Amino acid sequence: MRLLFVSWAWPSHLFPMVPTAWGLRLAGHEVVLACPPSLAPVAGRTGLPVARVGTDVDLTPRMKSFMDGARPRRERRTPLDLFVPVADAMAGDLLRFARDWRPDVIVHDPTTYAAPAVAAALGVPSVRHLWGIDFTYPLRVFEEAAFTELYDRLGAGACVVSGSTPTLDPCPPGLQLPVDYTPVRTAYRPYNGTGVCERGLRGRGDAPRLCVTWGTTSGKFGAAGSLPELVFAAAADLGLDLVFATSGAEAFGPRYPPNWQTVVMQPLNLVLPDCDLVVHPGGSGSALTTVLAGLPQVCLPLIPDQETNAAQLVRAGAGARVGAAGASTGQIRDALTELLDDPSFAAAAAALREQSRALPDPGAGLLAAVGG
Incomplete structure (x- = not known):
């Protein structure tokens, strides 16, 4: 075919x-x-x-x-x-x-x-x-x-x-919007672009590790001013370990802890296993890759589809939303604290991961949908 x-x-x-x-x-x-x-x-x-x-x-x-x-x-x-x-x-x-x-x-x-x-x-x-x-x-x-x-x-x-x-749907049912068609449900397989596989993130202490990523779309069109800086400041206030996964050449300023790391052009699915939670604007690639890693996530949505993703993650109990317009370090710090302190977020994230893992292979689903 x-x-x-x-x-x-x-x-x-x-x-x-x-x-x-x-x-x-x-x-x-x-x-x-x-x-x-x-x-x-x-x-x-x-x-x-x-x-x-x-x-x-x-x-x-x-x-x-x-x-x-x-x-x-x-x-x-x-x-x-x-x-x-x-x-x-x-x-x-x-x-x-x-x-x-x-x-x-x-x-x-x-x-x-x-x-x-x-x-x-x-x-x-x-x-x-x-x-x-x-x-x-x-x-x-x-x-x-x-x-x-x-x-x-x-x-x-x-x-x-x-x-x-036919609609091929890689989204776990617990995260999807209600529709009046019957989707062909398939497993989500992360593809986050190509890059050099790092030998692993540096060792960490007792502090939770936060991954911050700005994705491909938001990174391409700018990061809405100071939003990443606000996230970094909130993480520093809480004493978190931090990894910034980026497709560009951004670097941390000297005021940030020396143990924080920037990972450039590293596929996100290779970074997340060493992390405890994720902050991103709410793009689907970042959201579903984080779901497959079983991690809670904080979204700062910038465009309509990111707003939808953030709302569904909140509805599923696996994430929090902070409005990008007028966001403050305190709001982001509060969201991070809530996700770290309340174990229900990690439990909901783990449940979405198991839903995703249980779905069938995407290629087989597509062929079945068209009678191939």
Whole structure:
């Protein structure tokens, strides 16, 4: 079987599909990743074949305005307007590539709306591959208004609405939002990018160890000013050991304890086994990798999907949320103290880990969904 995996230009949308794609390739199926040009170098480092499709759309100004707390523009037709130019920039070239390569199935992340349109135009099945909590599903009521023009242009017929095709769901049930479709539940397999495997973190004393990570999306668009500094100050107040896992070259200032460590380009799943709790903005990759490690987590959400992830972690009893706008060292210190002092958070985190471990292999689930 030939499977075409499609993501637009954010690593955080591609990464959750990589283990599924590799599992299928190792099972003997042909796999290609299709993405815009700017994501191709990252996609190429997965070791899978890559096809560059379409052109890049710079969403940096829009995302920075989200993170800075700007209100949505009043002239928007739908909440999905952000993704319309992205889909338009990919669709024509993606259709041409797919006609040449002739996939049997097209697999896509929830916001790569060009992919189901191309699948409909070709008459092949499409599979929606979640990266975590299905925060886009409530927006399905806007999909026809946002993308009918694209479907008409491709000759694809009626707009395919989220939930009407199989959805591969790697999120443990205790963390997922309620939906009115039946998901194909699969295990979450962490892929946090490539990097050099460190020989291990330095030894620690009796203090709990906190991991701070700013993820791929929040790290790409800036860390909302002083938020990391506030986290570091709260950790210092509590006398915590700390590891900063980053994709950049940030370093701690001299006022921080010398035993604290910065780990650059180290896959997060290799760092967490030596930690006791995690602070991050609330991205799905950080959240689900932390779930699989069985650790409580504090979220400081900056954009809507991070808000959803934070709310669900709080609801599950496995985490705490501190609002990024107006956050203080004291608020973060209180959240860390609560998670460390109340054993129910660790117990809830462990329960989510066991739920995740009990789910079936993602590749097998996808093939079952399409009858492969």
